[in-house]
Amino acid sequence: MQIKEITPFIGSELTGVGYEDLQDPEIFARLVDAVHRRELVVVRGLDITPEQQIELASRIGRPVPFLMAKYRHPDHPEIMISSNAMKANRPVGVARVGNFWHQDSSYMKDPAPYTMLHGVDVPATSGHTLYASALDVYDRLPQEWKEKIAGRTALHTVSKRQRISPEHAGLSIAELKALVEMEYPPTEHPLVKQDPVTGRPYLYGAPEYMDSVVGFDANENAEFFALIDRLIQDPEHVYTHRWTTNDLVVWKTATTYHAATAVEPGATRTVHRVSIEEGETWAA
Ligand SMILES: O=C(O)CCC(=O)C(=O)O
Numbered sequence: 001m002q003i004k005e006i007t008p009f010i011g012s013e014l015t016g017v018g019y020e021d022l023q024d025p026e027i028f029a030r031l032v033d034a035v036h037r038r039e040l041v042v043v044r045g046l047d048i049t050p051e052q053q054i055e056l057a058s059r060i061g062r063p064v065p066f067l068m069a070k071y072r073h074p075d076h077p078e079i080m081i082s083s084n085a086m087k088a089n090r091p092v093g094v095a096r097v098g099n100f101w102h103q104d105s106s107y108m109k110d111p112a113p114y115t116m117l118h119g120v121d122v123p124a125t126s127g128h129t130l131y132a133s134a135l136d137v138y139d140r141l142p143q144e145w146k147e148k149i150a151g152r153t154a155l156h157t158v159s160k161r162q163r164i165s166p167e168h169a170g171l172s173i174a175e176l177k178a179l180v181e182m183e184y185p186p187t188e189h190p191l192v193k194q195d196p197v198t199g200r201p202y203l204y205g206a207p208e209y210m211d212s213v214v215g216f217d218a219n220e221n222a223e224f225f226a227l228i229d230r231l232i233q234d235p236e237h238v239y240t241h242r243w244t245t246n247d248l249v250v251w252k253t254a255t256t257y258h259a260a261t262a263v264e265p266g267a268t269r270t271v272h273r274v275s276i277e278e279g280e281t282w283a284a
């Protein structure tokens, strides 16, 4: 097995490992350690079944069934199918998942700390995923902004990105917004957090999932959001994951900003997604 850093600021890649190798506790411990220290780990070409993906996830923490039952894999509730493919005229999964920069589920009080994707059917020339480190974003904030945000919290919300579904037909935009805010009330999180393993500070909050920084006026919020958007998306600091079949990608949701990109017309893309809670770890 070989392990190398993908970029100086985020990501490690494991090569020369198959599912059997990952059964070796020492090898698996290196994968978990890389997730903790590098935020994101890629294992190329891991030909695994849904059961095996869930088994690997359960050695990191506790795989949790996706919130919305209709998006779950029919035989494996822990897997959410993220796909633009159709089968017998019906979508096989949810299309356009995470197609904007975000930290997973930051609008929730207690988001699951890890996400794992398996590239079941992926195009080579589009549908890449972009990643940036929230530690690196914090480091690059100008000193005056580090001081301005120190000790502050921000209100996170899903309302800018709420999907409209058939049961919302007939609602006005204002009614829809009120409904979403009732179902997912804005959640307050510290804007700067510390990584529990490395102790390094990171920025917690992406403009698309934030309403505002508490105590900032509209101008300060607009200025801050524009600044962090630039830092998050700076091409010099973004890792583009170009999927190849059966890639397994695991990331820490708090310290990893990411965005899915569009799939070229006519192409299909299916990835199996598992959300992992902190829990009984892989020692068992
Ligand atoms: O499918 C992808 O490229 C990533 C989508 C995403 O944001 C996620 O699964 O959390």
Ligand SMILES: [Fe+2]
Pocket: 098, 102, 103, 104, 258
């Ligand atoms: Fe995501």
